[in-house]
Amino acid sequence: MDRNQIAKWLKSPAKMANKYSLHAVYFCTGCGIIEIPPVITTRWDAERFGIIPVATPRQGNLFMITGYVSLKTLKAIIRTYEQMPDPKYTVGFGSCPINGGMYWDSYNTIKHLDRYIPVDGWIAGCMPRPEAVFIAITHLWTLIDKGKADGYLRYQENYAAYRRNQEMLFAELEWPPLYPCDSIAEEARK
Amino acid sequence: MIPSLQKDLEATFKGVEVTVVEDSRMSVLAPRDSIPVVLRYLKESGLDHLALLSCVDWIKEGKFEVVYVLTCYMRNDTDYTSDQRLHVLLKTEIPREKPALKSVIDIFENAEPYEREIHELYGVHFDGHPRLIPLLLERDYEIPPFRKDFDTRKYVEETFGSIPPVEG
Numbered sequence: 001m002d003r004n005q006i007a008k009w010l011k012s013p014a015k016m017a018n019k020y021s022l023h024a025v026y027f028c029t030g031c032g033i034i035e036i037p038p039v040i041t042t043r044w045d046a047e048r049f050g051i052i053p054v055a056t057p058r059q060g061n062l063f064m065i066t067g068y069v070s071l072k073t074l075k076a077i078i079r080t081y082e083q084m085p086d087p088k089y090t091v092g093f094g095s096c097p098i099n100g101g102m103y104w105d106s107y108n109t110i111k112h113l114d115r116y117i118p119v120d121g122w123i124a125g126c127m128p129r130p131e132a133v134f135i136a137i138t139h140l141w142t143l144i145d146k147g148k149a150d151g152y153l154r155y156q157e158n159y160a161a162y163r164r165n166q167e168m169l170f171a172e173l174e175w176p177p178l179y180p181c182d183s184i185a186e187e188a189r190k
Numbered sequence: 191m192i193p194s195l196q197k198d199l200e201a202t203f204k205g206v207e208v209t210v211v212e213d214s215r216m217s218v219l220a221p222r223d224s225i226p227v228v229l230r231y232l233k234e235s236g237l238d239h240l241a242l243l244s245c246v247d248w249i250k251e252g253k254f255e256v257v258y259v260l261t262c263y264m265r266n267d268t269d270y271t272s273d274q275r276l277h278v279l280l281k282t283e284i285p286r287e288k289p290a291l292k293s294v295i296d297i298f299e300n301a302e303p304y305e306r307e308i309h310e311l312y313g314v315h316f317d318g319h320p321r322l323i324p325l326l327l328e329r330d331y332e333i334p335p336f337r338k339d340f341d342t343r344k345y346v347e348e349t350f351g352s353i354p355p356v357e358g
């Protein structure tokens with residue numbers, strides 16, 4: 001262990017533990033997922049950074065969206081995100097989740113992921129190399145240290161706005177709001 | 191194999207146009223109503239694999255062209271080098287207004303998802319299909335999105351462009 005960090009460990013052990021044991025939800029979308037097997041296996045070995053893929057969202061706290069997001073996938077992403085326990089961090093991987101990338105005028109892929117779920121950081125590129133994942137992770141550490149990786153808090157705060165955007169795309173969401181809020185469907189019923 | 195098949199087809203069915211594209215490949219244009227019989231005939235002549243079902247929108251002619259891509263399974267290694275190899279494109283033209291075709295699921299069972307896909311992307315109706323519900327898409331589109339008169343840019347502007355950013 002890095003001796004310089006002992007003070008930090010003593011001050012906020014939970015935060016440090018969180019930071020060094022990121023559990024990535026094994027959720028694949030788009031082409032970018034092809035870079036994830038080398039990242040987590042021997043060649044680049046993400047476990048050096050304390051990252052390990054987990055099978056269910058209920059065990060994970062790192063969510064990487066690895067490519068273009070079609071409407072059907074977005075639905076699954078929202079559900080997965082809402083199932084993850086706090087604190088949780090989202091990273092958009094590749095240019096497609098950032099602004100649509102080369103799918104910017106596709107009839108079935110969304111353009112800006114951060115209008116539907118909060119995102120803590122982006123990795124630009126089409127597609128980014130595994131090294132970029134580790135750069136992103138070290139940046140994420142810094143953000144967690146400074147308390148700026150607060151996507152899950154922003155989601156609670158602005159839940160009404162997020163939910164409204166989600167409902168603008170999907171007329172019927174099959175699940176009730178995660179936090180109490182006036183959804184469009186509710187208003188229409190009233 | 192191809193020349194004899196061509197002769198048989200032209201002799202058996204009325205209104206069938208056969209073009210031989212290559213030694214082992216031909217394209218068959220059949221009237222809409224005779225698709226099931228021609229398909230069954232081709233299946234019995236050894237083209238037992240429906241590889242793909244696709245559709246082309248000829249908007250100027252006001253037609254859809256539905257294409258059945260047929261090949262045959264190779265049974266022995268030697269088949270790959272012999273002239274047993276076959277590749278047949280069975281095409282039919284239907285009007286763009288109220289496009290409908292008979293489903294061919296009773297001949298090739300794997301046509302089911304292909305027909306569903308063409309139904310949702312081009313709006314072609316398949317009579318006798320047990321469940322013509324959306325396969326890939328999540329929203330309702332006024333015009334099916336693969337038709338040439340679907341304005342993708344406008345749709346994207348209106349749908350995704352109208353969603354406001356949440357913060358900042």
Ligand code: SF4
Nearest residue numbers: 067068094095096126
């Ligand atoms: S950013 Fe590039 S590699 Fe990634 S999903 Fe989009 S097109 Fe594919």
